Amino acid sequence: xxxxxxxxxxxxxxxxxxxxxxxxxxxxxxxxxxxxxxxxxxxxxxxxxxxxxxxxxxxxxxxxxxxxxxxxxxxxxxxxxxxxxxxxxxxxxxxxxxxxxxxxxxxxxxxxxxx
Amino acid sequence: xxxxxxxxxxxxxxxxxxxxxxxxxxxxxxxxxxxxxxxxxxxxxxxxxxxxxxxxxxxxxxxxxxxxxxxxxxxxxxxxxxxxxxxxxxxxxxxxxxxxxxxxxxxxxxxxx
Numbered sequence: 001x002x003x004x005x006x007x008x009x010x011x012x013x014x015x016x017x018x019x020x021x022x023x024x025x026x027x028x029x030x031x032x033x034x035x036x037x038x039x040x041x042x043x044x045x046x047x048x049x050x051x052x053x054x055x056x057x058x059x060x061x062x063x064x065x066x067x068x069x070x071x072x073x074x075x076x077x078x079x080x081x082x083x084x085x086x087x088x089x090x091x092x093x094x095x096x097x098x099x100x101x102x103x104x105x106x107x108x109x110x111x112x113x114x115x
Numbered sequence: 116x117x118x119x120x121x122x123x124x125x126x127x128x129x130x131x132x133x134x135x136x137x138x139x140x141x142x143x144x145x146x147x148x149x150x151x152x153x154x155x156x157x158x159x160x161x162x163x164x165x166x167x168x169x170x171x172x173x174x175x176x177x178x179x180x181x182x183x184x185x186x187x188x189x190x191x192x193x194x195x196x197x198x199x200x201x202x203x204x205x206x207x208x209x210x211x212x213x214x215x216x217x218x219x220x221x222x223x224x225x226x227x228x
Contacts, residue, residue: 004157034216043119043206043219044158090157102148102174103217105157 002027004093006106014114015083021076021109023065023091033074034092034103035065044090050074061085086113117141119220121207127226128197136192136223140209147190148217149182152204161205164190197227 007022025031032051036044048059055067065076074091091106120139128134140147149161160174164184175181179197184190194201204224208217 009155036219041221043121043221044208045219046216049216092158102160102163103158104160105150107155107157 002031002093002104004091004104004106006089006091006109008109009107010110010112012112012114013081016080018079019077019081019085019111021089021091021111023074023076023106025072025074025091025093027072027093031093033065033067035059035063035074035076036090036092036105037061038088038090038108040087047076047089081111081113083113083115085111087111119207119209119218121205121220121223123223124221125224125226127228130199130227131196133193133195134197134225136194136205136207136225138190138192138207138209138220140188140190140207141211141218143187144209144211144218145187146210146217147184148208148210149190149192150206150208151176152206152222154203158206161192194225197225199227201225202227 003026005024013019034049035047037047038044047063048057050057050067058064063078065074067074088108088110090108092103094103122137145166147164150158152158162182163171179195182192204222206222208219210217
């Protein structure tokens, strides 16, 4: 079975500061990894994804994430955040191969950017 | 349409009533998913449709929940005899390839009073 742990339920930061949102996963097989963002009263929007290849993945809005297989992590980073980045961020995983097609989500991290 | 469309966006219902939630996936997307998001929680998988294959209903929490999909288009999620614990945002997503992430709708916020 696969699972996702987002270590921080809330992360408050000041505008223009760097931020890292942590995500760890567990799976017995190869994985695909995703980060989604959910702005207030909206659906989920795909930020970035790791399928294969380079472990550093760049997404929209200046976000990037690094896949670390040995540490089973996929942390999300941004060097300088804006007020508009305030949102809930979800890490998700599913295992390649077999019949598993369900994205398993973490519980989310609420990023609050303060002026 | 350009995105996944869900209706209604908000629904308030009395305990014990039935509700029906609708999802219009992106045209051409063969896979359709329903997830439930309770306040402060992650997304909970409910059901998956892929083309004309039998749906995977393993995530439905009780027999009060059911879902249908017409071919590769619209899907409806029905909750019978709603309970207060059914209050949540119900999200629909579609995908053309399960390995490349899903496109989500804006969700239906269900409140059972």
